[in-house]
Amino acid sequence: MVAFIIPSNYGAVIGVALGAIPVLGFVHGMVTGSLRKQAKVPYPNSYASMELAKENAEQFNCAQRAHSNFLENSSQTMLFTLVAGLKYPEYAAGLGALWVFFRVLFLYGYVYSGKAQGKGRMIGGFFWLVQGALWGLSVFAKMSSKSQQTYGARAQSHPNPLARKLFQVAEEKKSNVTVSADVTTTKELLELADQLGPYIAVIKTHIDILSDFSQATIDGLNALAAKHNFLIFEDRKFIDIGNTVQKQYHQGTLRISEWAHIINCSILPGEGIVEALAQTAQDPSFPYGSERGLLILAEMTSKGSLATGPYTSASVDIARKYPSFVLGFVSTRSLGEVEASVAPAQGEDFVVFTTGVNLSSKGDKLGQQYQTPQSAVGRGADFIISGRGIYAAADPVEAAKQYQQQGWEAYLARVA
Numbered sequence: 001m002v003a004f005i006i007p008s009n010y011g012a013v014i015g016v017a018l019g020a021i022p023v024l025g026f027v028h029g030m031v032t033g034s035l036r037k038q039a040k041v042p043y044p045n046s047y048a049s050m051e052l053a054k055e056n057a058e059q060f061n062c063a064q065r066a067h068s069n070f071l072e073n074s075s076q077t078m079l080f081t082l083v084a085g086l087k088y089p090e091y092a093a094g095l096g097a098l099w100v101f102f103r104v105l106f107l108y109g110y111v112y113s114g115k116a117q118g119k120g121r122m123i124g125g126f127f128w129l130v131q132g133a134l135w136g137l138s139v140f141a142k143m144s145s146k147s148q149q150t151y152g153a154r155a156q157s158h159p160n161p162l163a164r165k166l167f168q169v170a171e172e173k174k175s176n177v178t179v180s181a182d183v184t185t186t187k188e189l190l191e192l193a194d195q196l197g198p199y200i201a202v203i204k205t206h207i208d209i210l211s212d213f214s215q216a217t218i219d220g221l222n223a224l225a226a227k228h229n230f231l232i233f234e235d236r237k238f239i240d241i242g243n244t245v246q247k248q249y250h251q252g253t254l255r256i257s258e259w260a261h262i263i264n265c266s267i268l269p270g271e272g273i274v275e276a277l278a279q280t281a282q283d284p285s286f287p288y289g290s291e292r293g294l295l296i297l298a299e300m301t302s303k304g305s306l307a308t309g310p311y312t313s314a315s316v317d318i319a320r321k322y323p324s325f326v327l328g329f330v331s332t333r334s335l336g337e338v339e340a341s342v343a344p345a346q347g348e349d350f351v352v353f354t355t356g357v358n359l360s361s362k363g364d365k366l367g368q369q370y371q372t373p374q375s376a377v378g379r380g381a382d383f384i385i386s387g388r389g390i391y392a393a394a395d396p397v398e399a400a401k402q403y404q405q406q407g408w409e410a411y412l413a414r415v416a
């Protein structure tokens with residue numbers, strides 16, 4: 001199943017494609033019907049015979065031809081507008097409205113200008129150009145969507161080395177699964193990582209819930225990441241002023257910067273948090289520079305989450321300002337269509353991690369809300385994150401295999 005993501009401003013697209021264009025079709029029918037009466041052309045004749053040359057015959061024929069021409073072009077224009085509008089709603093609605101405008105001129109010029117052989121229609125001839133632009137826009141919208149490219153292709157073209165590695169791992173292991181290993185002892189964490197390692201692309205930790213965190217935790221995780229070829233994502237959700245998050249990331253007991261390839265943060269404190277984390281990871285003295293990246297927590301899965309609207313838009317803006325450090329987002333969908341102030345760079349390819357994925361539950365009693373792997377990938381997730389769906393299953397290995405298979409099939413369907 002592939003889910004279409006409808007941009008918030010898609011209403012204008014619908015208004016043009018499914019409102020204005022059909023209404024104009026109806027107007028053509030009315031004009032033709034009334035001229036048919038005046039020209040006394042009985043059904044089922046499509047055109048008035050010029051030999052009989054009844055009064056109003058030419059005008060009726062012009063209306064009839066304008067109507068046929070409209071029918072030859074309107075259905076594809078509606079489709080182009082609807083498809084292009086999924087990615088470029090403003091342009092698609094604008095071009096669609098312009099098309100309607102030129103088609104009105106075309107009808108008027110054809111039928112009422114009084115020019116011989118309907119030559120007055122030329123006044124609306126620009127509809128062809130607009131129609132061509134809509135066709136081009138719909139093809140471009142489809143081709144430029146990174147989420148419809150394979151992980152392999154994205155691994156080759158992505159400018160960020162960590163994103164390249166992430167896509168390579170997914171491609172090699174045929175897995176887009178991130179397991180959220182929310183267990184509370186090092187032993188459980190390392191056992192889970194070893195058992196599930198072959199089936200996952202990323203392990204996500206909440207390192208501060210371990211009751212016995214030590215150097216052995218880091219050494220064990222690093223060894224298993226190398227053994228099974230997965231990346232480590234510490235779901236720390238940094239949210240403080242820049243000076244504090246630098247210390248939380250790089251110092252303290254947890255020394256997250258030393259072992260977590262991926263971290264995340266909320267942008268609630270403002271752009272400074274991203275600047276601070278980027279500064280630390282990209283300092284020339286930091287030994288892991290190109291192997292570290294940040295996900296911005298742009299949306300949350302919990303009921304009543306306030307990470308919506310302007311917060312999500314600002315997440316996109318800030319991500320666009322730090323493309324060498326920000327890998328992408330933790331979000332429930334692709335954010336390509338979110339209204340943002342900062343324009344996307346050419347070839348922009350943010351990675352989407354979607355939490356709250358579960359095959360057998362719709363949510364928990366504390367507000368968590370789930371979707372299936374198919375739904376998440378269809379909405380634009382590049383990596384699906386599941387916690388209890390896997391580690392709390394009767395057989396976590398079998399569960400991991402199931403999520404791997406479903407996540408991969410959904411991805412194959414999306415890129416097909």
Ligand SMILES: O=c1ccn([C@@H]2O[C@H](COP(=O)(O)O)[C@@H](O)[C@H]2O)c(=O)[nH]1
Pocket residue numbers: 180182206235299300301302330355356357358368385386387388389
């Ligand atoms: O919006 C969010 C952000 C993070 N999470 C984290 O993902 C896992 C989900 O665990 P489940 O057992 O699959 O519910 C957990 O670590 C959360 O902290 C999220 O669920 N939603």
